[in-house]
Amino acid sequence: MRPGGNRGWLLRLVIAFSFAQAAVSMARPAVSYRALALGADERAVGVIAGVYALLPLFAAVPLGRRTDHGRCAPLLPVGVILISGGCALSGVADSLWAMALWSGVMGLGHLCFVIGSQSLVARQSEPHDQDRNFGHFTIGAALGQLIGPIAAGALIGGQDMTGTSALALVVAGAVAAVALTSLWRIEHRSTAATSRAGKGDRVPVRGILRTRGVPAGILISLAVLSATDILTAYLPVVGEHRGIAPSVIGVLLSLRAAATIACRLVLTPLLRLLGRTVLLTVTCLLAALLCAGIALPVPVWALGLLLTLLGFCLGVGQPLSMTTVVQAAPDDARSTALALRLTGNRLGQVAAPAAAGLIAGVAGVAAPFVMLGVLLLLSSGVAVRSRGKPDEARTQEAEGAEGAEAGEANGGHAEPRPDGSALGRKSDS
Template sequence: MPAGDRRWLLRLVIAFAFSQAAVSMARPAVSYRALALGADERAVGVIAGVYALLPLFAAVPLGRRTDRGRCVPLLAVGAALIGVGCGLSGTAGSLAALAAWSGVMGLGHLCFVIGAQSIVARRSAPADQDRNFGHFTIGASLGQLVGPVAAGLLVSGQDGAMGRTSALALVVSAGVAAVSFLWLRRLEPPPTPRAADKARGKAERSRKARRAGSGKVSVRRILRSRGVPSGILVSLAVLSATDILTAYLPVIGEDRGISPATIGVLLSLRAAAAIACRLVMTPMIQRVGRTVLLTVSCLLGGLLCAGIALPVPVWGLALMLVALGFCLGVGQPLSMTTVVRAAPAEARSTALALRLTGNRLGQVAAPASAGLVAGVAGTGAPFMMLGVLLLGAAGLGVRSTPRDAAPSAPPSTPAQVKAKAPEEPPVPADEGPQRR
C-alpha cells in the first residue's frame, strides 16, 4: 500500500492509544480504590475478573454483527462505555459497585477492540497483515505506557488519601477515553477505489452464498480450522499475563513497600518494551519465522514471570519487566494474524471475536485464580502461576499452521500477485464490464 493509503491506520492507532490509556489508567486505579475500600487480595482478584465477565458472553454476537456491517459505530459505543465505566468506578462507594462499573469498562474495551481489529483485517492485504497488526497494537502499548504512570502519579499525590486520589485517577481516565472520539472518522474504506469495490463485491457474493446455502459459519467450523485454537490459546496466555501484571503489581508494591508512582513507571517500562518489539517485528519474523518467534517469546516470558515472584530489588524488577514486555509484545499481533489467516474469509470478525472470548475467559479465570493463590501462598504466587501458563503457551506455539510458521513476505511483490492469481474466483459475466 502507498503511504497515503495508510492514514486510516494512523488514525486507528491514535484512537486505540487514547482508549487503551484510559483503561490502563483505570485498571491499577481500580485496584488501589478497592484496597482503600478494604479489599484483600482475593477481592482484588474477583474485581479484576469481573472486568472480563460481560465481554466473555458478548464477544461472539458482536463479532458476527461486525462481519455483517460497519465497524466504526462499534468503536464509538466502546469508547462511550469505557468512559462511563471509568467515571462511575471513581464514584463507587462499595466493592460491588466498583466491580459492576469495572465490568462496564471491560465491555466497552471489548467493543472497541473487536471493531478496530476488524478494520485492520478488512483493510490489510495478506502480505501486510503482520506489519499492520503490529503497528495497530503499538496503540495499545502507547496507552499502556502512559496510563499506569499517570495513574501512579495521581494516586500518589496525597499521603493517606488513597480513596480520594484513586477516584480522581478514574475520573481523569474517563476524560482520556472521550478524546478517542476525535479520531474515529474516515476509518472505513472509501466507496470509490477499485480495491475497495473488489473487496465489497467479494463480501457481497459471500453473503449471498451464505444466505442461499448453509447460512452463517458455525463457531464449531471456525474452531476446527487449523491454527485458530492455538492462536486463541496463545493469546489467552499472553493477555492473562499482561492483565495480572497490571492488577497485581500494585499489590506486590504494597507488600514490598514500593510506591504507586514507582509501580506506574515499572508498568510503563513493560509497555515501552512492547512498543520496541512491535517496531522490529517484521524483520524478526522474516529472520526466524512466526512459529519460532512465538514459541521462544512465550518460553522466555514464562521464565521472567516466575522471576517476578522472587524478592528482587526494584532495579532488578525493572530489568525483568523490560525483557518481559519485549516477549509479551510478540504474542498479541501474531495471534491476530494466525487467527485471521486460518479462519474462513467470511467469518474473520467472528474468529477475532472468538479470540477475544478466549482472552476474556483468561481475564475472568486468571485474576480470580491469582487472588485465591495469593491468599494462600502470598502475593508472589500469581506470577509463578503466570510462568506455568506461558510455558504451556510456548508448547501451543508450535501448533500454528504451516502458513503462519513461514517467514512473512515483504508487502506485495509482482511475483506474489502472479502466484496468487489462480486463487481468485472467476468473475461472473455480468460483472465484467463494471470491473473494467
C-alpha cells in the first residue's frame, strides 16, 4: 500500500496542528494585550507582532533544503517545544524587548512545525488527494484559530490585564505541549527512505522562484496570511478603541476561524464548480472588500458578519496556494518551494504588522485593514493572471495514469478534478 492509502497519519497530524495552532492563536492576542498593559502603543504592538516572523524569515529555506533530502517528522516535536516555550516565557517576561524575543521563538517553532507537516502531506498524499489533504490539514489550523481566541478572551480581562494576559500565555504553552501526544510514528518508513535515497544536486532558489506558478502561489499565500495575522494582532487594538470587551473580540476572531473551517469542508465541491483560478480570484477580491469594510465604524453584529464572510473567503487561499506551489516546483525541491512560500508568508508577517503599526499611528487603528484590502486586491489580480499555468497541462497528462490509483484510493471510484489540482509525483519525494 502506498503511503497515501491510509490517512490515519493525516488525522493525527490535524489533531497535533489544532493544538499547536490553538496555542499560537491564543498567545498572539494575549501578547498584544500584555504589551498594551506594559505600556506599548500601536507602533510597539506592530513591532512585537513582526518579530514573531523575523527569525523564521531566515530559517525557512535552510529547513526546507534539509527536509527535501531528509525526514519531515523530527521538525514536528522541535516546533511544538519551541511554541510551548515561547508562549510560556512570554507570559513571565516583564519588558517589551523580552516579549518580542520570546514571540520570535514562538514564530520559529511554528515555522518548524509547518514546514515539517506540509512536507509530510506533500509526500504521503496520493496525487489526486493533494487538494483534499491540504484542505483537511489546514482545518487543523482553522480549529486552532477557532478555539484559541475564545480561550484567550475567557482568561483575559478585568482590572488586572497584566496578570490575566500572562496567565493566558502560560496556558497557551501547556496547550501546545499536548500536540506531542499525536506525533508518534507519523512518517511512513517508505517515505523517509525514499527521501534519503533521492539526494542529488540542489535546485537553485532562483530557479524555483522563476518556475511559473510559484510566485503567484507565494503572493496569494502572503496576502491571505497577512490578513489573518493582522486581524489577530490588531482586532484587540480596534476593540480597545471602540470599547469592545476582550471576550467579544475573542468570539469575533473565532467566528472568522469557524467560517474558514466551513470553507475548507466544502472546498472540493467549490473546486469542481468553479476551478482553482476562478475560486482564488473571486475569494481574494471579496476578501479585499470585506477587509476595507472592517475599517468602518460598524456595530458589533455587523463586524461579526464581516468577519464571518471574510473568514470563508480567506479559507481558500492557503490550501490552494500550497497545492499550486508543490505542483509547479521541481519534484526534488518541493519542500524548498514550500519553505520559500513560508518565507514569503513570514516576510509579510514582518512587513505587514510593521506597516500596520505606522499606518495606525498616523491614520488610526482601522487604517491597516484598508492596507490589507489593497494587498488582497493585488493578489486577486495575480490569481487572474495565473490562468493557463502548467498545472492544467500537467493534470491532463496525469489523468490517465492517476485514474486507476484514484479509483483504488476512493473505494473503486475516481474523484474528478476539473480544477487542475492533480499533481505529478516522483516516488513520493
